[in-house]
Amino acid sequence: MIRAAVILAFALSAGASAQTDGTADVAAQVRPAPVYPFVGAQYGMTAICLASYNVSADGRAVDICVACTVGEFYNPPQSAVRRATRKFAEATEEALQQWRYDEANWGDRGVETEFRFAMQRGIPGGLPDPPAMDQCPGS
DSSP states (O other), X not given: OOOHHHHOEEEEESSSSEEETTTEEEXXXXXXXXXXXXXXXXXXXXXXXXXXXXXXXXXXXXXXXXXXXXXXXXXXXXXXXXXXXXXXXXXXXXXXXXXXXXXXXXXXXXEEEEEEEEXXXXXXXXXXXXOOOTTSTTO
């Protein structure tokens, strides 16, 4: 059984702001962190998720596209890796749906940010390489 202390984890977006069109900083005023997926904690997985999205006219992240890579250090079954990859992406998207941007950023397009998921207790090998954003339009 995994104890609560073991599944405590952190997920951070890279830096204090996201990037729009690769040039301008865009800072969300409200930015709850994603929830660490249980399957990832269960197998000691880390992940990097990249997200591309637009900011709506009312300051919400919309048209979200997420790609994740998972670090698998304890040889979990491939079905668990696939499930964890899906769950990390879902956690990222759910967090972004709660982010709120200042009026100055309403309507921004092509915003990109990175989430890093890692257990608090160090895992050998660190984080995986970032994913390719091939599946996201405009990336």
